[in-house]
Amino acid sequence: MRAIIKPGPQPGAEYQINAPEPIEVPAGHIKVQIAAASVCGSDRSMYQYNDAAAAFRPELPKIMGHEGSGTIVEIGGGITGFTPGDRVAFDSHVACYACFQCQNDNPHLCENMQLLGYHTDGLFAEYVVVPVQAAFKLPHDFNLEEAALLEPAGVAMHAIQASEQPLLSKRVLITGGGPVGLFIAELARIAGAAKVVVVEPNPYRREFAESLGAIGMEPNESIPEQLREMSQDRHGFDVGFEASGHPSSFPTILNSLRTGGTFVSVGFGRSLGEFDAAEYLNRRNITFKGCFGRRLWSTWDLLSVLIAEDKLKLSTFITHRLPLSEFERAIELLSEDSCKVILLPQES
Ligand SMILES: [Zn+2]
Ligand SMILES: [Zn+2]
Numbered sequence: 001m002r003a004i005i006k007p008g009p010q011p012g013a014e015y016q017i018n019a020p021e022p023i024e025v026p027a028g029h030i031k032v033q034i035a036a037a038s039v040c041g042s043d044r045s046m047y048q049y050n051d052a053a054a055a056f057r058p059e060l061p062k063i064m065g066h067e068g069s070g071t072i073v074e075i076g077g078g079i080t081g082f083t084p085g086d087r088v089a090f091d092s093h094v095a096c097y098a099c100f101q102c103q104n105d106n107p108h109l110c111e112n113m114q115l116l117g118y119h120t121d122g123l124f125a126e127y128v129v130v131p132v133q134a135a136f137k138l139p140h141d142f143n144l145e146e147a148a149l150l151e152p153a154g155v156a157m158h159a160i161q162a163s164e165q166p167l168l169s170k171r172v173l174i175t176g177g178g179p180v181g182l183f184i185a186e187l188a189r190i191a192g193a194a195k196v197v198v199v200e201p202n203p204y205r206r207e208f209a210e211s212l213g214a215i216g217m218e219p220n221e222s223i224p225e226q227l228r229e230m231s232q233d234r235h236g237f238d239v240g241f242e243a244s245g246h247p248s249s250f251p252t253i254l255n256s257l258r259t260g261g262t263f264v265s266v267g268f269g270r271s272l273g274e275f276d277a278a279e280y281l282n283r284r285n286i287t288f289k290g291c292f293g294r295r296l297w298s299t300w301d302l303l304s305v306l307i308a309e310d311k312l313k314l315s316t317f318i319t320h321r322l323p324l325s326e327f328e329r330a331i332e333l334l335s336e337d338s339c340k341v342i343l344l345p346q347e348s
Contacts, residue, residue, distance in 0.1 A: 002324045002345055003125035006117075007061045011049050015325055019063070022121070022129040027077040029129050032088060035144035037068035037123040038318075038342045039330045040152060041178065046117070047331050052268070058118040065124030065343075066092035066116040069138070069147035079132050087138040089147040090123065091154070091300070092116045093293045094134045108158075108293040124324060126345045136300045139308070145321075146314040148342055150303055153314060154294035156183030157303050159241055159266045160191065162291040168192035171237040173227060173256050176244025176267055177205035177216065179317060179340050184241050184266070185214040190311050195230065197237070199223060199252060200244075204337035212316075219248065224255035234258045245269045254280055265290040323347040 003019035025031045045053040046064055069089040075082055082088070094114040095107035102110050116122045120130060138147055159180075160167065172193045174181045177200030188196045189212060198209035199217050206216030217223060228236050236258030242249050245267030253263055263286055280286045294300065306312040320341040322330050325348070330341045 001126035002348065004064045004324060004327045005061055006046055006049075006058070006064050009049055009054065009058075009060060011047070013047050013064060013327065015327055019125065021127050025074045025076040025129055028079065028132055029076040030072050030079065030082060030088070030132050030135060031074040031127060031129045032070040032135075033073050033127055034068050034070040034123050034125060034345045036070075036148040036342050036344055037065045038148045038152065038340050039065075039327075039334060040067055041334060042066070043117075044331050044334050056115055056118050058115075062117055062119075063121040063123075063125045063128070064117045065122035066090070066118075067148055067151040068123035069144045069150070070123075070128075071144075072135075073127070075132075082132060082135065082137060087140060087142055087144060087147065088135040089138060089150045089300075090116060090130065090134045091136060091294055091296060092134070092151055093296075094120065094131050095296060097133065107296045124327065124343060124345065136297060138304075142307075143315070145318060145342060146307070149314040149317060149340055150300065151294070152179055152340070153183045153187075153303055153312075153317075154299045155180050155266065155291070156187055156243075158291045158294045158299045159184055159243070159264050160187055161295060161299060161302070162289045163239055163241075163262050163264045164289065165239050165262050166191070167239065169194045170239055171195045171197075171227075171231050173197050173199070173237045173240040173253060174214075175199045175219075175240070175242050175249035175252055176246070177202065177209050178243065180266060181241070181243035182208055182212065182317065182339060184243060185209055186212050186312065186316075187306075189213050190306065195237075197227065197230075199249070202337070205339075208339060219252065223252050227256040231258065236261060238262070239264065241266055242269060243267045247271050247273055254286065257284070257286055259284045260286075262287045262289060318342055 095110035240253035
C-alpha cells in the first residue's frame, strides 16, 4: 500500500508504494481505510526532526500522520459500538483509560499517552490498524474530508472550553493565524464575540481571517495600544488566545488584555520571557489557562453539533488536496499561502 514512512531520527521521510498493508487486527483495535489525512505543523517538525518532534520521543520507524478519517473495514475482538462500514475520525492522543488522569476525567492528559504517528503507526497510508480508543464515530453521511479537520479544529474548541469564558459580547484577540488560530476566530464568531482580532505576519492568512469576519493585524509593538483604543470602555480585550508559539506574542497579549482578562496558551511557546508576576498576576489579575489536545470526547461532541446544525463549515478551511506522493509539496505548502492541506491516500 501507499504510505509515508519516517524511518528514523533524522530529517526527511519516505513515500513508499509497497509498504506492507496491516493484516492482523488485534483485540481492541480497528482497521480503517483512510479517506483523508490532514497535514499539520507537527508533521513538518517530524519531517525535519527538530527538537519539538524529538521531545515527543517517537519510536521510529513509523507511518506518519495524526489527523485523519476513514471507514472501518475490520474490527478486532472485544469491541462494542463500532462495526465495519462505520465512518470514524481519530484523536491523535491514545489514552490508556487506567491512570490517575484518565480515571479523573482527564484522558487528554493521560500519563501513558501514545501519539498516532509517533508511538503507533499514523494515518498517511491507505490502511491503518489503531487502538479503538483513538476513534470517534461519525454519522453515516459525514463528509470525510471535513472529518480529517476535526482533530485540529478540536484544539481550537478545547482552547475555548479551557478559557472558561462565555465569548458572547467579548472582545477576543488571537495571536497566530495558522489553522488553529483561524479555527478559534471562526468559533469565537459563532459564539457571539463582539470583536475578533487576529495578529499574523502572513498577508494571505490575515486576509483569510478577514474572510471569517475577524480583523487581521500585522504584528508590531503598537498593537496593545491600538487594542486598548478599540476597547476604551474597559481598557483592553477580554480574552487572548496565543496560537503562534512565538515568544513575542506573550507580551502582545498580556499588554492588550484588560484587568481581569484571560490568557489562553494554545501554541507551544516555550518562554514567557521576563515575567512580572506582581504586574500580571497581582495588580492586573490576569487568569492564565492552557490546553493540550482535545477533551475526550466533549470537545468532539461540541464540534459535531455545530457541524450537524450547519453552523460550522470545515471545508472552508481546506485550501489544498494532494495525493500521498506529493507529501513533500504538502509540507512546503505549510510555510506558504495555505490553510489546511489534506492528503488523499486512496489517490495515486
Ligand atoms: Zn496536528
Ligand atoms: Zn491514562
